[in-house]
Amino acid sequence: MTPPGASAPSELGTQTEDPHLQSAPATARSIVGRSPWRLAFERFRRDRLSLVALGVIVVIVLVAIFAPLIAKGTGHGVYTQYPTAGLTPAGLPRPPNAVFPLGTDDLGRTLLVRIAYGARVSLLVGVLATLLTVSIGAALGLVAGYFGRGVDTLIARAVDVMLSIPFLLFAIALASVVSVTPLHLGPFTLGKGVPIVVLVIGIFSWATVARIVRGQVIAIRNREYIEAARALGASSWRIIVFDVLPNVLPTIIVYATLLIPVSIVAEAALSYLGVGIPPPTADWGSMIADAQSYYQQAWWFLTFPSLALLTTTLAFNILGDGVRDAIDPRGTAFKA
Amino acid sequence: MLTFLARRLALGILVMWLVTVIVFLIFYIGPGSADVARALAGRDAPPATVALIAHRLLLDRPWYVQYGHFVWELLHGNLGFDYYHDEPVTSIVAQGIPITLSLIVGAAPIWLLIGVLTGMYSARHPRSVLDRVFTTFALTFYSTPTFVLGVLLILLLYYQLTIHGIALFPGSGFTPLTQNPFEWFRGLILPWLTLALVAAATYTRLTRSSMLDVLGEDYVRTARAKGLGERRVVWRHALRAALTPIVTQFGIDVGTLVGGTVITEQVFGLPGLGWTAVHAIEEQDLPVIIGIVIVASAAVVVANIVVDALYAFVDPRVRLH
Numbered sequence: 109m110t111p112p113g114a115s116a117p118s119e120l121g122t123q124t125e126d127p128h129l130q131s132a133p134a135t136a137r138s139i140v141g142r143s144p145w146r147l148a149f150e151r152f153r154r155d156r157l158s159l160v161a162l163g164v165i166v167v168i169v170l171v172a173i174f175a176p177l178i179a180k181g182t183g184h185g186v187y188t189q190y191p192t193a194g195l196t197p198a199g200l201p202r203p204p205n206a207v208f209p210l211g212t213d214d215l216g217r218t219l220l221v222r223i224a225y226g227a228r229v230s231l232l233v234g235v236l237a238t239l240l241t242v243s244i245g246a247a248l249g250l251v252a253g254y255f256g257r258g259v260d261t262l263i264a265r266a267v268d269v270m271l272s273i274p275f276l277l278f279a280i281a282l283a284s285v286v287s288v289t290p291l292h293l294g295p296f297t298l299g300k301g302v303p304i305v306v307l308v309i310g311i312f313s314w315a316t317v318a319r320i321v322r323g324q325v326i327a328i329r330n331r332e333y334i335e336a337a338r339a340l341g342a343s344s345w346r347i348i349v350f351d352v353l354p355n356v357l358p359t360i361i362v363y364a365t366l367l368i369p370v371s372i373v374a375e376a377a378l379s380y381l382g383v384g385i386p387p388p389t390a391d392w393g394s395m396i397a398d399a400q401s402y403y404q405q406a407w408w409f410l411t412f413p414s415l416a417l418l419t420t421t422l423a424f425n426i427l428g429d430g431v432r433d434a435i436d437p438r439g440t441a442f443k444a
Numbered sequence: 445m446l447t448f449l450a451r452r453l454a455l456g457i458l459v460m461w462l463v464t465v466i467v468f469l470i471f472y473i474g475p476g477s478a479d480v481a482r483a484l485a486g487r488d489a490p491p492a493t494v495a496l497i498a499h500r501l502l503l504d505r506p507w508y509v510q511y512g513h514f515v516w517e518l519l520h521g522n523l524g525f526d527y528y529h530d531e532p533v534t535s536i537v538a539q540g541i542p543i544t545l546s547l548i549v550g551a552a553p554i555w556l557l558i559g560v561l562t563g564m565y566s567a568r569h570p571r572s573v574l575d576r577v578f579t580t581f582a583l584t585f586y587s588t589p590t591f592v593l594g595v596l597l598i599l600l601l602y603y604q605l606t607i608h609g610i611a612l613f614p615g616s617g618f619t620p621l622t623q624n625p626f627e628w629f630r631g632l633i634l635p636w637l638t639l640a641l642v643a644a645a646t647y648t649r650l651t652r653s654s655m656l657d658v659l660g661e662d663y664v665r666t667a668r669a670k671g672l673g674e675r676r677v678v679w680r681h682a683l684r685a686a687l688t689p690i691v692t693q694f695g696i697d698v699g700t701l702v703g704g705t706v707i708t709e710q711v712f713g714l715p716g717l718g719w720t721a722v723h724a725i726e727e728q729d730l731p732v733i734i735g736i737v738i739v740a741s742a743a744v745v746v747a748n749i750v751v752d753a754l755y756a757f758v759d760p761r762v763r764l765h
Contacts, residue, residue, distance in 0.1 A: 269458075269463070271744075272456075272460075272744040272745055273463055273741060274700070274703030274704060274737060274741060275700075275704070276704060276707070277703050277721050277725075277733075277736065278467075278470075278737075280725050281470050281733060282470050284725050284726065285471070369587060373589045376589055377589060377707060381707070381722060393591075396595060400595050403595065403598065403599050403603060407599060411599070414592045414596060418587065418589075418592060421588070422587040425583055425586060
């Protein structure tokens with residue numbers, strides 16, 4: 109299955125003799141003294157495109173962190189409406205000018221500051237939703253793959269159900285219901301906003317992670333070193349956490365990196381449809397939705413939030429590809 | 445093969461049953477009953493009227509009673525009536541299906557053709573200039589949210605062209621195929637492009653990696669060693685095996701799209717299934733939501749079964765097992 113030339117000649121001899129090393133992320137095993145993570149890091153460092161993407165992400169993160177400073181520097185608040193300076197006499201958004209570098213929106217608010225604040229919501233939801241998705245998916249995948257039998261059947265069926273559910277329809281239904289009637293979960297109350305969006309994305313996207321992790325675990329659960337751990341009397345949980353998890357971790361990390369842009373898009377889509385982050389919070393998805401009514405008068409209102417969103421997802425996707433190539437250069441992690 | 449199909453079918457029905465239960469539960473924890481009855485009764489209606497309406501629509505009963513009623517009606521081939529206009533849900537769904545299907549039928553060939561052709565070129569000429577161009581485009585479109593691409597297409601290809609006197613496409617709306625095939629086609633080009641360009645990106649990436657894998661396999665080397673022409677090796681031998689993951693993805697995508705064109709329909713104002721569902725959700729119109737969700741998940745289930753059956757035909761290696 110390996111394309112010719114993709115693997116170094118030195119590993120051809122070891123490939124079949126050393127089966128449990130094969131699942132480890134390293135490929136250049138013959139080089140002594142460097143950990144697989146170190147090798148992955150060095151591969152990543154040579155990948156110029158990914159480094160650029162990483163740089164872009166760092167900039168976006170900084171913008172998100174220092175959004176209040178941008179607001180202070182320009183003197184425009186994120187929620188402040190400027191009825192005269194920010195709107196034309198006809199009540200339309202103002203194009204980019206010296207006062208408002210990216211123009212204003214339909215309520216006469218500054219787009220620059222609002223886009224900067226929008227980065228906060230996008231990144232926060234993107235990362236939190238990915239963490240939630242990966243945690244649920246990895247936990248269920250590990251349990252299903254390791255224990256097999258009834259547990260496995262149950263989880264595999266649950267995965268089938270989740271994958272057959274029309275994601276957007278359910279996400280909209282759940283998000284709209286919860287945004288009207290807050291959900292009480294013991295001491296926590298979930299209403300509109302970031303927590304519910306994170307929860308909705310997490311609930312509806314763990315299935316793919318679970319399926320991939322389960323496949324990987326099944327592939328390694330009967331390896332000698334696992335048998336050895338069992339023979340030494342290690343408990344199942346110990347084996348899962350210390351022997352199985354480290355071997356599927358590269359896959360999980362790669363998948364998580366690729367999941368961040370997907371979660372960011374999901375959040376923006378929910379907000380675009382009006383069931384995500386409620387106004388007046390600055391959010392790229394809802395800004396695009398608002399701008400759609402003004403595209404004939406105010407191209408900047410539509411274009412700048414779209415570009416912000418597109419740049420972010422593109423940078424994360426490039427980074428994700430880079431991380432995958434660095435950790436798993438032969439692309440074996442997703443074939444199990 | 446038959447037992448396999450029967451098992452898949454049983455599983456599919458189980459999935460759809462669970463899906464309806466989940467919809468009922470979501471509706472039940474929400475404000476559904478109170479909202480619907482009040483909206484129907486009117487703003488100044490006395491509480492007694494609201495209660496009466498709630499009672500007539502079974503909204504004052506626990507969710508399992510409502511659910512039992514729903515299943516009972518379903519077994520009689522009846523999806524119920526919408527809360528607001530007493531219109532049969534089957535006819536509401538039937539109005540949306542042609543629009544959603546029009547979207548899928550037009551977009552699917554576009555993305556399949558673009559994706560497979562660019563992917564195959566990239567795999568046969570890795571690291572060439574065109575490969576880099578295709579890969580870059582694929583990554584860009586892959587990263588573009590559907591609604592962003594949609595609104596940008598409207599801005600550039602509809603608005604900018606129209607104000608410069610080139611009215612190629614309408615900005616929104618739907619003309620039935622039976623009414624005016626040309627207007628149908630013209631009105632759907634932008635929605636098709638929106639759906640297809642985002643999807644094609646996945647296919648370019650998938651075809652490229654799948655084809656690269658297959659071209660490295662022993663049997664391809666054997667075919668070349670036999671002296672077969674490169675064209676025959678690529679198109680007859682390699683493509684066939686490389687198609688397996690593509691067929692899987694295609695089947696699942698088409699199935700998912702029945703309930704997944706929500707955003708495209710919303711952007712272009714096309715009253716298909718997704719658009720109807722979003723409005724039903726806004727109005728908490730449970731029977732309509734359930735009807736559309738059933739159709740959408742049935743499409744996914746059927747698509748999965750068809751894909752599994754197709755496997756055997758596409759990939760000769762599967763037939764051996």
